[in-house]
Amino acid sequence: MNVDPEIKKLQDSIQRSKVERAKLQPVGDKLFDGVRLFDQVRERIKAGIRTKNPELSENEIHERFLQLLAAQKTCEEKNVYTIVETCNGNAGDQLH
Secondary structure, X not given: OOOOXXXXXXXXXXXXXXXXXXXXXXXXXXXXXXXXXXHHHHHHHHHHHHHHOOOOOHHHHHXXXXXXXXXXXXXXXXXXXXXXXXXXXXXXXEXX
């Protein structure tokens, strides 16, 4: 996909500006922004669950949300530990 050079220049400028602002932001504000962003995403995900499953109670929606989080965590952690061969060639002797 070819991006117009002027649009690319503007995108790069906006990104640099965001990075500079983030560098100047106090750590506490960054942490607060992370929590705020998570809260917003959580509510959007729960709204999606609610839309697809209008028969669910708020507790059931929250449980589905927690299941999605757990599934995402499992996906991210998959293959964190892999079996490698040791010097003697036996697979499974060490985990990394």
